[in-house]
Amino acid sequence: MLRPFDLHRPGTVEEACDLLARLGEDAAAYAGGTELLLLMKEGLLRPRHLVDVKRLGLDTIGDGDGRVVIGATVTHRAVERARLVHERAPIVASVARHVANVRVRNVGTVGGNLAFADPHSDLATLFVALDATVDLVSPRGRRTLPLDEFVRGPWDTARAPDELLTSVTIPPRPGPTAAAYVKFGLHERPALGIAVVLTFDAHGDARAPDRHARVSDARVAIGCVNPRPARAAGAEVRLRGCALTGLEDVIAEAAARAAEASDPAGDMHGSADYKREMVAVFTRRALRVAAARARSAITGEREALAPHYPHAVIA
Amino acid sequence: MTVRVVVNGRAHELDVPSHALLLDVLRDRLDLKGAKRSCDAQVCGACTVLVDGLAVSACTYLAVEADGRSVQTVEGLASDGGLGPIQQAFLDCGAVQCGFCTSGMLLTTKALLDDSPMAGREDVLHYLRGSLCRCTGYRKILDAIDTAAHARVAPAVDDTPSPFRVVGRSIPRVDGGEKVTGRARYVTDAVLPGMAHAKVLRCPYPHARVRRVDATRARAHPGVLAVLAGADLTWCDPYFGPAFRDRPILALDVARYEGDPVAAVVAVDEATAAEALALIDVDYAGLPAVITLEEALAPGAPLVHTGQPLAGHFADLSTLKPEPGTNVCHRFRYARGDVDRALAGAQVVVEDTFLFPRVQHYAMEPHAALAAWDETGGLAVWASTQNPYSVRVELAKMFDAPLSKIRIVVPHLGGGFGSKTYAKLEPLAAALAHAAGRPVRLAASVTEAFQTVRRCSSRVTVRAGFARDGTLVAVDCRADFDVGAYADIGPRVVQKATYTATGPYRVAHLALDARAVYTNTTPGGAFRGFGVPQLAWALESLMDAAADRLGRDPVDLRRQNLLAHGEEFAPGDTPIDGKLEESLSRASEAIQWTSALAAGRGRGVAAMLKASIAPSVSEAIVRLHADGSVTVLASTVEMGQGARTALAQIAAEVLAVPVARVTVAAPDTAITPYDQTTSSSRSTTMTGRAVMEAAEDVREQLFRVTTTHTGVATRDLRLDDGAVVAGKQRLGYPQVLALRFGMSGGELIGRGIVAPGRTAAPLGGSTPFWEMAVGAAEISVDEETGAIRVERYVSVADVGRAINPRILEGQDEGAVVQGLGHTLLEEMVYGDGHLLNGTLLVYRVPRAEDVPDGLACRFVENADGCGPFGAKGAGEGSLIPVSPAIANALARLAGVRMRELPLTPERVWRALRAR
Numbered sequence A: 001m002l003r004p005f006d007l008h009r010p011g012t013v014e015e016a017c018d019l020l021a022r023l024g025e026d027a028a029a030y031a032g033g034t035e036l037l038l039l040m041k042e043g044l045l046r047p048r049h050l051v052d053v054k055r056l057g058l059d060t061i062g063d064g065d066g067r068v069v070i071g072a073t074v075t076h077r078a079v080e081r082a083r084l085v086h087e088r089a090p091i092v093a094s095v096a097r098h099v100a101n102v103r104v105r106n107v108g109t110v111g112g113n114l115a116f117a118d119p120h121s122d123l124a125t126l127f128v129a130l131d132a133t134v135d136l137v138s139p140r141g142r143r144t145l146p147l148d149e150f151v152r153g154p155w156d157t158a159r160a161p162d163e164l165l166t167s168v169t170i171p172p173r174p175g176p177t178a179a180a181y182v183k184f185g186l187h188e189r190p191a192l193g194i195a196v197v198l199t200f201d202a203h204g205d206a207r208a209p210d211r212h213a214r215v216s217d218a219r220v221a222i223g224c225v226n227p228r229p230a231r232a233a234g235a236e237v238r239l240r241g242c243a244l245t246g247l248e249d250v251i252a253e254a255a256a257r258a259a260e261a262s263d264p265a266g267d268m269h270g271s272a273d274y275k276r277e278m279v280a281v282f283t284r285r286a287l288r289v290a291a292a293r294a295r296s297a298i299t300g301e302r303e304a305l306a307p308h309y310p311h312a313v314i315a
Numbered sequence B: 001m002t003v004r005v006v007v008n009g010r011a012h013e014l015d016v017p018s019h020a021l022l023l024d025v026l027r028d029r030l031d032l033k034g035a036k037r038s039c040d041a042q043v044c045g046a047c048t049v050l051v052d053g054l055a056v057s058a059c060t061y062l063a064v065e066a067d068g069r070s071v072q073t074v075e076g077l078a079s080d081g082g083l084g085p086i087q088q089a090f091l092d093c094g095a096v097q098c099g100f101c102t103s104g105m106l107l108t109t110k111a112l113l114d115d116s117p118m119a120g121r122e123d124v125l126h127y128l129r130g131s132l133c134r135c136t137g138y139r140k141i142l143d144a145i146d147t148a149a150h151a152r153v154a155p156a157v158d159d160t161p162s163p164f165r166v167v168g169r170s171i172p173r174v175d176g177g178e179k180v181t182g183r184a185r186y187v188t189d190a191v192l193p194g195m196a197h198a199k200v201l202r203c204p205y206p207h208a209r210v211r212r213v214d215a216t217r218a219r220a221h222p223g224v225l226a227v228l229a230g231a232d233l234t235w236c237d238p239y240f241g242p243a244f245r246d247r248p249i250l251a252l253d254v255a256r257y258e259g260d261p262v263a264a265v266v267a268v269d270e271a272t273a274a275e276a277l278a279l280i281d282v283d284y285a286g287l288p289a290v291i292t293l294e295e296a297l298a299p300g301a302p303l304v305h306t307g308q309p310l311a312g313h314f315a316d317l318s319t320l321k322p323e324p325g326t327n328v329c330h331r332f333r334y335a336r337g338d339v340d341r342a343l344a345g346a347q348v349v350v351e352d353t354f355l356f357p358r359v360q361h362y363a364m365e366p367h368a369a370l371a372a373w374d375e376t377g378g379l380a381v382w383a384s385t386q387n388p389y390s391v392r393v394e395l396a397k398m399f400d401a402p403l404s405k406i407r408i409v410v411p412h413l414g415g416g417f418g419s420k421t422y423a424k425l426e427p428l429a430a431a432l433a434h435a436a437g438r439p440v441r442l443a444a445s446v447t448e449a450f451q452t453v454r455r456c457s458s459r460v461t462v463r464a465g466f467a468r469d470g471t472l473v474a475v476d477c478r479a480d481f482d483v484g485a486y487a488d489i490g491p492r493v494v495q496k497a498t499y500t501a502t503g504p505y506r507v508a509h510l511a512l513d514a515r516a517v518y519t520n521t522t523p524g525g526a527f528r529g530f531g532v533p534q535l536a537w538a539l540e541s542l543m544d545a546a547a548d549r550l551g552r553d554p555v556d557l558r559r560q561n562l563l564a565h566g567e568e569f570a571p572g573d574t575p576i577d578g579k580l581e582e583s584l585s586r587a588s589e590a591i592q593w594t595s596a597l598a599a600g601r602g603r604g605v606a607a608m609l610k611a612s613i614a615p616s617v618s619e620a621i622v623r624l625h626a627d628g629s630v631t632v633l634a635s636t637v638e639m640g641q642g643a644r645t646a647l648a649q650i651a652a653e654v655l656a657v658p659v660a661r662v663t664v665a666a667p668d669t670a671i672t673p674y675d676q677t678t679s680s681s682r683s684t685t686m687t688g689r690a691v692m693e694a695a696e697d698v699r700e701q702l703f704r705v706t707t708t709h710t711g712v713a714t715r716d717l718r719l720d721d722g723a724v725v726a727g728k729q730r731l732g733y734p735q736v737l738a739l740r741f742g743m744s745g746g747e748l749i750g751r752g753i754v755a756p757g758r759t760a761a762p763l764g765g766s767t768p769f770w771e772m773a774v775g776a777a778e779i780s781v782d783e784e785t786g787a788i789r790v791e792r793y794v795s796v797a798d799v800g801r802a803i804n805p806r807i808l809e810g811q812d813e814g815a816v817v818q819g820l821g822h823t824l825l826e827e828m829v830y831g832d833g834h835l836l837n838g839t840l841l842v843y844r845v846p847r848a849e850d851v852p853d854g855l856a857c858r859f860v861e862n863a864d865g866c867g868p869f870g871a872k873g874a875g876e877g878s879l880i881p882v883s884p885a886i887a888n889a890l891a892r893l894a895g896v897r898m899r900e901l902p903l904t905p906e907r908v909w910r911a912l913r914a915r
């Protein structure tokens, strides 16, 4: 049951921002409503105005200079199915397929997920690992923020109340890349999400690493266990420069560093020490999956089916 | 706002407010009641509809979003009066039980198959992540999706060939058609003229004195019709409860748990009622609370109830023994032989303490009641209850009315599992309808269901002694059950379950001592298994520990100690009416107990024995109409278990008519005769027997009329295909009735009564039958995370005779998966006296992906039950061995003995690390 509100349906970003600015505290941007309406039903939020952001032309996935630009109101379903995403950032499509459930994916949007900044977001963790940025627009103009500056903490972002999130931009990787995202947990939302992105120095074919490839750039982002998704710098350093063939030797240490760097709090999802240990376990697993994907990209052989771990999803 | 929407192919133009949810508009404005509200949080899928072909949660979707779009609901799935292929597959495969999830499942399947027609198992599981079913255990739903996708026929059921025409055959359930088309009506689908809506204000503290309730502002709120607080209930007896009448309709002076109803509002609609709740001012004074058993049993602990509770309305509960001045509301003791001596002389004694969590039934339909008083002082309540006759007694007493003035009607029930036994919301709904002077609907949310009833949690310590040869010589069991803030039926759970704490084994010396303990938490009540899962968790874990110590194979050790067919369970009590040995052998063979294990796998078994309710009374009426069709009147509640189908099969068998000619009426205490309760796995056996007798009574009458008019002796008559056969003569039922009444009217009415009385057995009544089952699990464990995966699970239940094998198999699959829930996932968690996970977002029940591929439910059928055609109860038993079988498998695989459920990854991980 919802309390009454006025629904505004602006047709441009400017109008939407004006409305948000004018209505102030009383208004909330409304995209798919999968988070917002839930909170309103619970009585936890009581906005008197909803500003629908779905008619602002923010529902496209575009190509900008090798970047993938995902409009804020693109649904998870659309991301999962977009050819451009599959080509440029397949990991994003694959993670989109595993967000929430099919009904939430059909309605929920990328912008809504990020703007809500639930600490158990898959996208935020993944986008941090991918160096993604978000574009924000307000009557004062447009700004671009890296994702880890945008998400400040649980349900807390750098977005001003009258600012709209208009898009997420995923830059191209500097070389052939293999990535993996692993999440784990019993509840609706993940207890833990780990994104790893390994980029290799390119020889010859820039799309696939070769046998002698070394990790030129490693990204390890840990989500859900810390107040906000964060990169594990120590783990990344350990991986950088490592030969693809030698990755297995450093994976355990990199994972241990990732665990050390996280500072989980005990809650319904598990106690602090368990979560920290799971960071190590799933960082290892994610790295192994990414390494296997890199190897299969070289040999051209179809990647062996990723192992199935109970209560875990590998994207 | 104006919404132009095409719903199931029909264009509508509706004026709806922007805050209207699509679910409410479909249900209330367009009268499309197929989509249901359950979790209200996008988790369960009961509200699924398709918008432009995409599945959405109508519970969390603005109706205005449907403007310009096309919406499909379950009502639009059937084409030209016939069922669509998905509906047909669900019906054929037995994928429907209570039906509450069904419309969502059907539409999700449609979306899936539209998306990917060749969907493989992995795609299906991925798609079903947001679609919960609490009844079926998902197996038959997966079968149905497969069947629909590949235009196959429904997979066969592994059953014993039946010597009967209708009984023993897997006919589709008789209420399947209405359930797959969304026409089945549940309480919240009913609308009465002038109906108003109620909302409840619940105590936000675990324990508080309610000093004052000021409803002045709420009463003045436009649209409010009545407000009630405890102090207003002077015109009736405000207390109810089956064991003790310890629960007031609304808190009188003290609120005893977070969620205890304190006041309630009736208004023109739910939204207004909800707004008015915020205008009620309650002055609470916090009281110290006891949340855990330890706290409640500590010397000098704050008392949840002070003063002597009033006895409830069951004669056999007059034996309840509260311990005044403590939180113990009942203590049950039973001993035989000399346990201390026997333990002292035992070769091996194993002892341990086992914890069972508070778990939530999560019947997908939350509790609901619609109450209306009439001009004559009569009260009618449409209620989501498993036992209308208990509710009737309760209301008659509270409102000082003759039983005949109280009418309880039960439409379809969206799952029960024990949560809907005995009065729950009905007294409050009746009081509110009285206050408002019009019909009032009170529909709980799922969160309120978490605040209404749960399983009694427990701490059970068992000492078991074995002789050198493996004979179980003595069991000493001490059990404390947390029954929450009100006793409900908790004391009875404690007593009955503890009485069978020794499980299916012969034990000469035993001492059982159990306590039902009040705490400031949601009341604990009946839940599938009625306390036995808690005790079997302890005993069956210890059986394996003992096997280890004795160097014996766990299956052998059990076999050696099993009670034999015909052996008395206790002096004067019902002899064992099944072959436990056969179940154990079947289960261990099916799991390939003696064959080599793959690396990383472990196997475990567990057995169980459960009594049904005693004494146990059922009555039935069978009416044979002038055209030869049949009406069965009985008050067993169809809650998904297939009772209506079983009763129809039984009547059809006896009267030699097709099932399609038999109608089983819905329970209505004004019409359908007395039935004690739909619980304790008793319906097919006890109500079924009453129906069988009633049908036989009709048959005798048919014979008598035929004999009178033809002179053929009764012993030479038989029934065949709707006719009495007298030698070469065939008299169709219409003819016989015409002979009897001299015209083509009138009907034959048969009566059946089943009423085994009190006996010398220790509990005062002997169970009419025993429920017996064995479970065997093969598991693996992710050693790094502690997550258990059940690879295979076999359940074998001794059912005497399967009246409908497919429905029975579905019952047991559902039971096993519900067992997987409390074994691996489920627990109501309290922090500072507050329930932390009272929503489906954080209370995790099994999903389709959690069901083992290798799940097999099998039956032992020796026609040795006391029910019709040798049937006996089923449906609870298979849940009970799940936890110990899995824990035993883990112990054998990884060498860790788990003592606390659920076996969450973290708990197992800790145990593995402590090795």
Ligand SMILES: Cc1cc2nc3c(=O)[nH]c(=O)nc-3n(C[C@H](O)[C@H](O)[C@H](O)COP(=O)(O)OP(=O)(O)OC[C@H]3O[C@@H](n4cnc5c(N)ncnc54)[C@H](O)[C@@H]3O)c2cc1C
Binding pocket: A028, A029, A030, A031, A032, A033, A034, A035, A036, A037, A038, A053, A072, A073, A098, A099, A100, A101, A104, A107, A108, A109, A110, A111, A112, A113, A114, A115, A116, A120, A121, A122, A123, A159, A163, A164, A165, A166, A188, A189, A190, B041, B042, B043
């Ligand atoms: C049952 C369930 C399970 C879930 N599981 C997962 C999971 O496994 N992993 C995961 O990552 N997520 C999960 N989610 C979250 C899901 O991804 C989000 O609900 C969804 O993406 C939010 O999008 P929306 O369009 O519905 O947002 P809305 O509910 O419309 O909005 C959410 C918030 O963002 C604001 N907002 C929306 N759009 C904008 C914008 N363009 N600019 C500024 N502010 C904006 C709104 O004001 C609101 O505060 C789950 C959600 C549910 C309900």
Ligand code: FES
Binding pocket: B036, B037, B038, B039, B040, B041, B042, B043, B044, B045, B046, B047, B048, B057, B058, B059, B060
């Ligand atoms: S998903 Fe809407 S009621 Fe559960």
Ligand code: FES
Binding pocket: B095, B096, B097, B098, B099, B100, B101, B102, B132, B133, B134, B135, B136, B364, B414, B415, B640
């Ligand atoms: S049949 Fe699925 S919830 Fe009852």
